[in-house]
Amino acid sequence: MEESYELIIKNGDVVLPGEVRKLDVGVKDGKIAALGQGLRAAADTTLIDAEGHYVLPGMIDMHVHFNEPAFGHWEGFRSGSAALAAGGCTCYADMPLNGNPPTVNQAALQLKTEAASRNSAVDYVLWGGLVPGNLEDLEDLAKAGVTGFKAFISNPGGEGEGRFREVDDETLYLGMQKIAALGGILALHAESEDITAVLSADAVRSGKTGARDFAASRPAIAELEAVSRALLYSERTGCRLHFVHISTAAAIEMIHAAKQRGLDVTAETCPHYLMLSEDSMEQLGPVAKCAPPLRSLEEQQKLWEVLAEGKIDLIASDHSPCPPELKLNPDLTFFEAWGGISGAQSSLELMFHEGVHVRGLPVTLVSALLSEKPARRFGLDHRKGSIALGLDADLVLLNPTADYTLAAEDLFYRHKHSPYTGMTLSCKVTATICRGNVVYTAEQGVVSPDKGEWLQINYAQPAL
């Protein structure tokens, strides 16, 4: 009997692990059921013509802050996931902070899942937090299906009583012991609190509160010191470790060397460290403020070099939005403005535009950093991250010959500010499909805003 498909994507340049081939993709029951030429449609098959487009696995963005509960007026699952869908992302990981309560115990996780449920356009996983005082909660969180634990070495900022706090060394060490015993993974914001707090206080005291002063208050050594300390703890505890938003090639090299010694560690960077620089912070203002800060153009170039060498494990957005008054209010100094970049909708397009089109990197390398490698690192690869038979039909159509200038109206975020507006990009996401369901098209916008599902992670076994 002939196979019948609910969806066939025809004639696209399909980005498979390690190669690009002109193929049709047949989807059945939300899974990739056929990869071949001339797949035949039945009467009820939806046909999408992808001629001239790349067909990519959906991006897996392991680092977004969607701010619910309590800070949905900053961003929420609805608007945030709509933006991700429009940007070609089909699965994401929400961070345990910037909402309140932060996701540091089972009760808070429950609130988080309620906020997300039936409000996400695409699938998601949830991070739990490691903070001073919650060692006894880690096991419950692990059992409830968090993807891993997030900790900050430096002050995370944020508002509200009970907000997420950075770890002291003892909490970090004991937490890593515990997470290792649970078979989990720690994601770490690695900047030294001692260095950044002293330099920031000095700068503010002497009235040096501009963009470059902010960058100088969080120098590369703050990242390197925190990375080296955490690597030592990982070595001693056996805890799997993932460094979020690494901003310097030197830190990438340090992590790479640790990997070569046998440590189970990985490094992420974000499009903003690859696309923007200290100059952007000065020119664009706080809309381009983040921590670690944007660095020099020389540093940015070195980051591209280590990326091309395969030393960066994955790309994530660190979408950390806020209302415009915390960014655009001219009364705020650069130090006072919110630190966090709204960028999640643009990650895939930026990486293809700059990485593939401008810098000539292989499509397969860039795609792997966005999809396959995050899936593998975080135990999602039996479901997601590649275009392969039997996996979820999480697919993106990318027009690689577009020429469009990103406008604020194009953004699906709750607050439509981003350092990338006004940038002209050479590619555009034209459709996003999650488990075979068309979630977004460039013509219609987000057509399916709420069918995303939570993938609970069981470390001992693959995700459900």
Ligand SMILES: NC(=O)N[C@H]1NC(=O)NC1=O
């Ligand atoms: N609290 C929070 O989201 N902080 C994030 N923002 C940023 O720029 N870096 C971060 O870690």
Ligand SMILES: [Zn+2]
């Ligand atoms: Zn961070």
Ligand SMILES: [Zn+2]
């Ligand atoms: Zn973050």
